[in-house]
Amino acid sequence: MELFWEVATQLMEPFVFLLILGGVTAGLFVGAMPGLTASMALAVLLPFTFKLPPLHGLVALGAVYMGAIYGGSFAAILVNTPGTPSSIATAFEGYPMAKDGRALEAIGLATVSSAIGGLAGVFFLLVLSPPLARLSLQFGSAEYFWVAMLGLTLIASLSPGSTLKGFLGGSIGMILAAVGVAPIGGENRFTFGMPVLQGGVEMIVALIGFFVIPELFNMAAHGRAALAEVTLESRKRGTFLGAIRTVFSMPGNLVRSCIIGEIVAIIPGAGGSIANLVAYNEAKRASKHPERFGKGAVEGLVASESSNNVTVAGSMVPLLTLGIPGAPPDAVILGVMLMHGLRPGLDLFTVSGSLTYGFIISMGLAALYMIPVGLLGGRLIYRVIVKTPHYLLVPSIALVTILGTYALRNSLSDVVIMLLLGTSGFLLKELGVDSAPIVLGLILGSIAEMGFVQTLLRGTALEHPWMMLFQNRLSQIIIVLMVLSFASPYLSSGVRRLKKPLDKPPEEASE
Amino acid sequence: MKRAVLLALSTLLIVTAGIAFAEYPDRPITYIISFNPGGESDITARLQEPFLEEILGVAVNVNHKPGGGGAVAWSEFQRTAKPDGYTVIGTNIPHIIGQPMLRKDSGYETDGFDLIMWFHFTPNALIVRADSPFKTLKDFIEYAKAHPKVVTVGGSGTYSANHLETLRLEREAGIKLTYIPHTGTGPLAPAILGGHLTSLMNYSMLPAQLGDKVRVLAVASEERVEALPDAPTFKEQGYDIVGGAFRGVAAPKGTPKEIIAKLADAFTKTNKKIAEKQLPLGFVMTYATGDDAKALVDKMRRNYSDVIVDIIKEREKK
Numbered sequence: 001m002e003l004f005w006e007v008a009t010q011l012m013e014p015f016v017f018l019l020i021l022g023g024v025t026a027g028l029f030v031g032a033m034p035g036l037t038a039s040m041a042l043a044v045l046l047p048f049t050f051k052l053p054p055l056h057g058l059v060a061l062g063a064v065y066m067g068a069i070y071g072g073s074f075a076a077i078l079v080n081t082p083g084t085p086s087s088i089a090t091a092f093e094g095y096p097m098a099k100d101g102r103a104l105e106a107i108g109l110a111t112v113s114s115a116i117g118g119l120a121g122v123f124f125l126l127v128l129s130p131p132l133a134r135l136s137l138q139f140g141s142a143e144y145f146w147v148a149m150l151g152l153t154l155i156a157s158l159s160p161g162s163t164l165k166g167f168l169g170g171s172i173g174m175i176l177a178a179v180g181v182a183p184i185g186g187e188n189r190f191t192f193g194m195p196v197l198q199g200g201v202e203m204i205v206a207l208i209g210f211f212v213i214p215e216l217f218n219m220a221a222h223g224r225a226a227l228a229e230v231t232l233e234s235r236k237r238g239t240f241l242g243a244i245r246t247v248f249s250m251p252g253n254l255v256r257s258c259i260i261g262e263i264v265a266i267i268p269g270a271g272g273s274i275a276n277l278v279a280y281n282e283a284k285r286a287s288k289h290p291e292r293f294g295k296g297a298v299e300g301l302v303a304s305e306s307s308n309n310v311t312v313a314g315s316m317v318p319l320l321t322l323g324i325p326g327a328p329p330d331a332v333i334l335g336v337m338l339m340h341g342l343r344p345g346l347d348l349f350t351v352s353g354s355l356t357y358g359f360i361i362s363m364g365l366a367a368l369y370m371i372p373v374g375l376l377g378g379r380l381i382y383r384v385i386v387k388t389p390h391y392l393l394v395p396s397i398a399l400v401t402i403l404g405t406y407a408l409r410n411s412l413s414d415v416v417i418m419l420l421l422g423t424s425g426f427l428l429k430e431l432g433v434d435s436a437p438i439v440l441g442l443i444l445g446s447i448a449e450m451g452f453v454q455t456l457l458r459g460t461a462l463e464h465p466w467m468m469l470f471q472n473r474l475s476q477i478i479i480v481l482m483v484l485s486f487a488s489p490y491l492s493s494g495v496r497r498l499k500k501p502l503d504k505p506p507e508e509a510s511e
Numbered sequence: 512m513k514r515a516v517l518l519a520l521s522t523l524l525i526v527t528a529g530i531a532f533a534e535y536p537d538r539p540i541t542y543i544i545s546f547n548p549g550g551e552s553d554i555t556a557r558l559q560e561p562f563l564e565e566i567l568g569v570a571v572n573v574n575h576k577p578g579g580g581g582a583v584a585w586s587e588f589q590r591t592a593k594p595d596g597y598t599v600i601g602t603n604i605p606h607i608i609g610q611p612m613l614r615k616d617s618g619y620e621t622d623g624f625d626l627i628m629w630f631h632f633t634p635n636a637l638i639v640r641a642d643s644p645f646k647t648l649k650d651f652i653e654y655a656k657a658h659p660k661v662v663t664v665g666g667s668g669t670y671s672a673n674h675l676e677t678l679r680l681e682r683e684a685g686i687k688l689t690y691i692p693h694t695g696t697g698p699l700a701p702a703i704l705g706g707h708l709t710s711l712m713n714y715s716m717l718p719a720q721l722g723d724k725v726r727v728l729a730v731a732s733e734e735r736v737e738a739l740p741d742a743p744t745f746k747e748q749g750y751d752i753v754g755g756a757f758r759g760v761a762a763p764k765g766t767p768k769e770i771i772a773k774l775a776d777a778f779t780k781t782n783k784k785i786a787e788k789q790l791p792l793g794f795v796m797t798y799a800t801g802d803d804a805k806a807l808v809d810k811m812r813r814n815y816s817d818v819i820v821d822i823i824k825e826r827e828k829k
Contacts, residue, residue, distance in 0.1 A: 043548030043575070047557050140707030141691075181579050181614075184692050186669030188616050195586035195618025199578020268701050323720050324700045331549035331697060338792055339554060343720060410543075410576045411583070450694065458707070460689045461661040 006354040010055060011362060019056060020063045020362055024369045027067020028377055032075050032083045034212050034397075035404015037204055038068035042332040054340040058359040061336060063366040065329050066312050069272055070114040070370050073305055074378060077106045078227065078385045079397060081212040085203065085443070086272030086311070088436060089280035089304035091211070092158075096296040101231040103382055104238030105246075109298055110305045111374035112243040113254075117309030118367025120258040121265070125313045125320070125360055133321040136266035138474045141458060145451030145469065146478040147267065148444040151274060153486040154281045155437045166437045169428070173441020174448075176201045176421075183446060184453045196413045203273075205405055205414045206421055206442050210435035212401050213422020220394050227386050240375060247302055253283050257303040261310030266317050271327025272308035273443055277436075279307030285488055313363045320344055320356065535596055535770050539570040542760070543600040545584030547577045550695070551633070551716065552601045552758055558788060562781040567773075579617075580668060581606050586618025594763040596770035599627065604757040604811050609670045612819055621812070624761035626804040627771055628778045632795040633714040634732035634755035635676040636742065637664075638725050640703055643710075648728045648748050651710070652684045659687035665708040667696050670822070672756045673712045676731055678818040680712075683750045714755060715739060719793035731755055738793040754814060757797065757807065775800040 010016065030041040041064050049057030072084035077094030090110065097106040124132065139147070152170060159166025179190045180200025191197040236242055247254065257279040264275040283303035284293045293300050315326030316333070323344035325331040334344070342348060348356045385393065405418045425435050452469075459468030469475065542560075546552045556573045563571045576584035581603060592598040602624060610617045637648065645651040655662045666673030669692045677690045691708065693699055696717060702708045704724060711717070718727045719738040727742035731754050735744060745752040760778060762771060779798055786796045799807045 039548065043553075046548065046553075047560060047573075050557060050561075137701055137705035140702065140705060181582070182669070183694050184669060186580075186613065186692075188614055191616050193616055195579075195616050196583055198580075198586075198614075198616070198618070199583040202578075268698060318701070322700060322704060322724075325549075325697050331547070333549075335549040335554045338720065339558065339788060341788075341791065343722065345722060345724075409578060409583075410574050411578075454691050454693070457689055457691045458663055461658070 003353055003357065007357045007361060010354065010358045011365065016056065016059060016362070019060045020366050021369055021373070023060045023063025024067035024366050025373050025377065027064035027069075028071035028074075028370070028373060030064070031068035031071025031073075032381060033404055034075050034079075034081045034083055034401050035204065035208050035408065036068075037084050037408075038065050038086075039329045039332060040408065041065075041068050042329050046332060046336065049336055050339065054337075054342065055355050055358050057336055057340070058333070058355075059362040061333055062312075062359060062363040063369075065333075066118055066309065066363055066366040067370065067373075069308050069312055070110070070118075070305070070374065072308075073110040073114065074107070074381050077110060078103060078382060079212075080215045081397075082207065084272070085207050085439075086276050086308035087304065088207075088211075088273070088439065089276045090301060092280065092294055092436070093297050093300040093304070096294065097298075097301070098227050100296055101227075101229060102234040102237075102296065103227055103386075104230050104379070105234040105243070105298075106238075106301060107378035107382065108238035108240070108243035108375065109246060109301055111371055111378065112240070112247045113302045113305035114309040114374070115367045115370050116247065116254065117258060117261060117306035118312060118370065119364055120306070121262065121310040121313030122360060122364040122367065124262045124310070125317055125363075126357075129317050129321055132262070132266050132317045135263075136268065136318045136324070136326070137322070138472075139267050140472065141451045141454035142469050142472060142475045143451075143478060144267075144269075144447055145455060146475050146482060147270070148448035148451060150478055150482040150485060151278070151440065151444045152448075153482055154277055155440060156486065157281050157284055158277070158436045158440065159434050162432060165431075165433045169433045169435070169437035170441035172428075172433075173206075173438040173443075174445035176206060176438075177442045177445025177449070183450050184457075196411070199409065199411070201417060201421070201442065202408060202414060203439075203443055204408055205418045207439055208401055208405055209418040209421030210425040210439055212397065213419065214426040214429050214435065216394050216398055216401075217426045219390055223390065229386070230382075240371065246298060250299055250302060253286070253299050253303055254306055256282060256286070257307040258310050261307035262314045264307075265311035265314030265326050268318055268324050268326055269447065271315055271329075272311040275311050276304040276308040277440065279303040281485075309367065313360065316360075320348055321346075535773065536567055536569045538597065539572055540567065540596070541598045542571050542573050543584055543588065543598065544573060544575050545577060545581035545601060546575070548575055551714075552603070555631070555758060555785075555789070556601060558785045559778070559781045562784050563777055566777040566780055580610065580671070582610050582614070582617050582619065588763065589619045589623045592763040594625070594765040594767075596762060596766055596774065599760050599762050599774065600624075602626070602759050602761045604629070604759075604808060605672050605675060605754075605815055606756075608808065608812050608815060609675065609819065613670050613822065621808065623764055625764055625766045625771055626808070627760045627762055627774045627800065628782075629757045629759035629797050629799040629804055629807055630778060630782045631789065632732070632755055632757050632797050633716055633793065634730050634736060634753070634795060635672060635712055636715050636718055636730045636739070637680070637728045638703065638711040638713060638718050639709065639728060640706065641724055641726055643726065645710075645728060646726075648743075648745070648750075651728055652686055655684070655686040655688060660689050661709075662686075663689045663691055663709045664712050665691050665693055665699050665702050665710070666712045667699065667714075668692055668694070670819075672714075672754060675815050675818050676752065676754050677712045678821070679752055679754070679815075680745075680750070682818065682821075683752060715793035715795075717793075718742065719791070732795060736793060736795060737790050754811070757811070759799075759804065772801075 030036045072087035073090045075083035076087040076091035080095040082088045094106045155166040155170045260279045261275045283299045318324040455468045456465045459465030588600045729745045
């Protein structure tokens with residue numbers, strides 16, 4: 001109880017209130033810019049936090065992190081380009097909604113879902129840390145490999161046109177992931193004599209290229225503003241109460257997405273970028289109307305946005321208990337904690353309990369503050385984007401994109417790579433190969449490679465090293481999930497065909 | 512209009528002339544870090560930044576250019592950075608020794624920098640989980656002798672400090688281990704705590720951070736590390752193995768001697784100030800400047816040359 005009051009008084013300070021509010025707002029705008037990511041925002045903030053007392057520094061970092069993951073949804077909804085990799089699936093539903101004049105509704109839903117996701121992550125972190133931390137340790141190299149394989153099965157449902165073209169895209173992504181220094185073996189691959197390619201194709205660079213550039217080409221080619229005027233109905237549904245009503249009308253989806261977000265979050269190295277896609281995929285599979293997905297299905301949007309914000313506090317389970325960063329931005333937070341002499345582990349929750357709990361609860365507050373900041377900021381950003389004529393909007397987005405890409409690693413070659421990938425992404429899209437499977441292949445390619453080779457190495461002494469891939473119980477469980485996930489689109493369509501023999505042939509994807 | 516142009520030109524002339532004669536430094540210094548934010552190199556640079564600014568009297572801007580285990584930034588630095596003292600870069604041993612020898616197209620040379628200083632050392636440490644049956648280095652080596660390749664050793668990177676040290680341990684002790692590279696230090700903690708690996712060869716910071724969840728069998732330093740008083744060195748146990756990662760800072764080749772000296776002085780003073788923050792984390796502070804800095808590279812190059820030559824031979828066989 002004493003601890004409770006201590007934590008409460010700390011968080012009541014007006015300065016802390018301002019830190020959280022400012023952090024969320026700053027994070028939101030950073031996240032909304034394609035190319036500026038949560039990790040980058042935290043890195044920029046880092047030197048300032050050394051000047052603050054530990055709690056204030058951590059509170060600011062947590063708020064920016066929370067805001068940035070949420071802010072990514074704005075760009076996804078309004079411009080069809082995920083602002084951060086955590087909002088890839090948000091664009092699938094959010095943008096079609098915005099095109100139908102439902103932009104404000106989409107923003108409202110994203111806001112409420114993100115806030116709920118953020119709170120759920122804080123809940124998991126407060127209540128279930130010890131068992132979740134034990135679970136996270138079960139993931140070894142074999143499990144990583146199978147998780148990546150499980151992720152690749154998402155391709156089947158992410159490519160509405162043709163599964164085959166989806167897998168073609170996935171393969172392109174995996175080949176791109178192989179560029180640079182081999183994670184195991186250390187040789188240079190596909191560098192073509194250019195030292196700069198040792199750095200490989202950075203995931204964010206590819207993400208920007210494949211999502212933003214084709215969209216800009218489209219906007220320029222069609223000579224239209226990106227969005228339709230918002231309808232009155234959308235305005236009504238986009239209010240706080242309207243959005244709450246919609247989000248809570250799907251409790252199953254919400255609970256499922258939050259649990260998926262948490263499980264992905266505790267797997268070290270995987271964060272919001274994978275959580276949002278998995279949650280989206282599961283929402284689609286569970287939906288009674290999977291055919292509405294890709295055309296503005298609110299379930300998909302809610303699943304994506306709630307799951308990615310769970311990972312903010314959720315990924316701190318392994319961080320605070322074991323010192324293992326669950327997602328890339330957590331590495332920055334770990335650095336700050338160590339520099340302040342805070343060693344992850346039991347001491348953090350007992351000896352420096354008031355600080356740790358203060359930090360955790362502040363992330364919950366940040367999630368709540370997102371609602372007013374997001375609803376107001378969202379309207380502002382929406383108005384700017386709708387009111388700007390396309391001949392100004394396209395070059396401005398292009399400029400931000402190029403600056404963002406450069407800032408990522410201070411590298412001009414990344415800009416060149418981004419533009420090349422973007423142009424080929426546009427052409428591939430014209431051929432029916434969608435961007436999402438390519439980016440998914442890129443994200444998962446290196447995880448799969450590492451997991452596979454490490455597992456074979458671990459099995460060096462066995463007669464058949466590959467047996468190592470199947471030995472653990474957790475590996476076996478993931479393999480079963482993978483088979484189910486891969487087979488389910490075919491199974492369910494088979495079942496439907498049996499039920500309704502005269503079903504219409506599947507329509508071509510509209511985009 | 513003409514007058515405006517003239518005025519602008521003359522101002523420009525005066526300013527450039529001023530720059531040429533003013534005492535170094537009179538404008539911001541860019542400090543490039545070739546690794547991701549949040550890593551040891553970055554955190555160290557962030558700690559140094561305020562003290563450097565105070566001592567030098569100008570802003571010091573920390574920039575990141577990660578990729579290729581540091582090689583992307585180092586190759587661009589040697590190609591393009593001007594030797595005027597306004598661009599410096601973080602450097603690491605053994606990275607700058609191993610990469611140019613072992614990689615095609617690494618794009619830079621070990622001796623292509625003007626070294627300013629090596630400011631700290633993080634020795635390698637052989638680590639097992641607290642409940643491991645290996646209580647001492649002797650247990651570990653005896654078991655590995657009887658069971659070649661069964662013992663797995665996780666580490667950060669291929670041909671990294673961790674990897675090369677594992678190869679040296681194999682040579683010194685006459686054993687065969689299975690080294691498993693990971694990307695960075697982050698994934699190593701779950702791999703050892705979850706029981707997926709028998710042991711780790713990683714830097715002294717990791718056991719300092721994990722505390723009593725792990726046991727250190729040996730540290731590859733001359734003397735025991737302050738943050739790990741109970742961990743014996745390899746030397747104490749009869750193996751001449753000293754190595755790990757040195758971090759430092761360098762200027763482009765051809766930078767004037769006075770500027771290097773001034774920077775070395777600033778980094779030395781800074782290092783003394785940040786020592787109290789870094790020592791408990793498992794760092795060993797070093798103060799190698801000038802000829803000492805170069806001598807350290809040569810010494811470490813000799814130390815590792817045997818294993819590197821072995822690697823190259825093995826590759827050619829394939």
